Amino acid sequence: MTMKTIWEHRSHDGVQGMYSHASGSAGRDMAFGVFVPDHAPGATLPVLWYLSGLTCTAANVVEKGEYRAACARHGIILVAPDTSPRGEGVADDADYDLGVGAGFYVDATQQPWAANYRMRSYVEEELPAIVRSQFPADFARQSITGHSMGGHGALTIALRNPQRFRSVSAFAPLCAPMQCSWGEKAFSNYLGTNRQAWRPYDAVALIEDGARLSELLVDQGTADQFLTEQLKPQLLHQACTQAGIDATIRMQEGYDHSYFFISTFMSDHVEWHAARLKQHTAHE
Numbered sequence: 001m002t003m004k005t006i007w008e009h010r011s012h013d014g015v016q017g018m019y020s021h022a023s024g025s026a027g028r029d030m031a032f033g034v035f036v037p038d039h040a041p042g043a044t045l046p047v048l049w050y051l052s053g054l055t056c057t058a059a060n061v062v063e064k065g066e067y068r069a070a071c072a073r074h075g076i077i078l079v080a081p082d083t084s085p086r087g088e089g090v091a092d093d094a095d096y097d098l099g100v101g102a103g104f105y106v107d108a109t110q111q112p113w114a115a116n117y118r119m120r121s122y123v124e125e126e127l128p129a130i131v132r133s134q135f136p137a138d139f140a141r142q143s144i145t146g147h148s149m150g151g152h153g154a155l156t157i158a159l160r161n162p163q164r165f166r167s168v169s170a171f172a173p174l175c176a177p178m179q180c181s182w183g184e185k186a187f188s189n190y191l192g193t194n195r196q197a198w199r200p201y202d203a204v205a206l207i208e209d210g211a212r213l214s215e216l217l218v219d220q221g222t223a224d225q226f227l228t229e230q231l232k233p234q235l236l237h238q239a240c241t242q243a244g245i246d247a248t249i250r251m252q253e254g255y256d257h258s259y260f261f262i263s264t265f266m267s268d269h270v271e272w273h274a275a276r277l278k279q280h281t282a283h284e
C-alpha cells in the first residue's frame with residue numbers, strides 16, 4: 001500500500017496533511033485529511049474520526065472545521081475521510097444527494113453503485129489500516145464524530161462497533177435515514193427496495209434492534225433548514241430513552257446547518273471525546 005502526500009502544512013503545534021491512496025474498496029484513489037499534533041518521539045496518540053456530510057470532500061472540515069487548536073491541546077489525531085468515491089468512470093447522479101459526495105457510509109449492493117460505493121468497508125476497515133500503518137495512532141483509543149450524513153455515519157458505525165470507539169458525537173446528524181427523503185432515496189438506490197437491508201445503516205433502527213452505547217452527544221441548530229424534514233433528532237431521543245442510552249441532544253438556538261455552526265461547537269466535541277479517550281479502561 002502506497003500513501004501519497006498531497007500537501008502538508010504546520011498548524012497549531014502540529015501538522016495538517018492531505019493524503020491519498022489507491023483504495024480497493026472504492027476502486028479509485030481516495031483522499032483523506034489527517035492532523036497530527038506534536039508529540040514525543042515514539043509516542044502514539046488517540047484518534048478522532050470525523051465523517052463529513054453531503055457534497056463534501058475531505059477538504060471542507062480541514063478548511064472550515066476549526067478543530068486543530070483543540071486537537072493539539074488534547075493531543076488527538078483527527079482523520080477526515082472523503083464522502084464517496086470520485087473520478088472518471090465512477091457512477092454519479094445529477095442530484096447532490098446521490099452519487100459522488102453522497103456515499104452514505106454504506107456498502108452498495110445495487111448497480112451501478114456496487115462497483116465503487118463501498119464506503120462502509122472503506123471507513124470501517126481499509127482507511128483504519130492505512131492510518132494505523134502510516135501515523136502515530138493508538139487504536140486502543142478511538143472516537144468518532146461527523147456532520148449530517150457524516151453524523152449518521154458516526155452514529156451507525158459506533159452502534160455497530162461499540163467495542164471499538166470510546167465515544168461518539170454528531171453535529172446535526174441524520175438520525176433516522178429510513179424515515180427521511182435523503183435516506184430513502186440513497187438506500188433504495190444503493191441497497192435496493194428490501195428495507196430490512198437498510199436497518200444496519202439507521203441509528204434508530206439499530207437501537208430498536210438491540211444495538212447499545214452507554215452515551216452519545218449531539219448538537220443541533222434550531223435554524224437548520226434540514227431539521228424537520230431530514231434530521232429528526234426527536235426520533236433519536238425517543239429511541240435512546242427507551243433503550244436506556246444517555247443521549248445528550250443540545251438544541252442550539254439560531255444555528256443553521258453550516259460549518260459556522262460546526263466550528264462553533266467543534267472544540268466542545270473534541271473536549272468531550274478527550275475526556276473519554278484519556279480514561280483508563282480495565283484492560284490497560
Ligand SMILES: N[C@@H](CCC(=O)N[C@@H](CS)C(=O)NCC(=O)O)C(=O)O
Nearest residue numbers: 053054055056060096148149258259
Ligand atoms: N447543496 C445542498 C446542501 C448540502 C449541504 O448543506 N451539505 C452540508 C452537509 S449535509 C455541507 O457541509 N456542505 C458543504 C459545506 O458547507 O462546506 C443544498 O443546496 O441544499
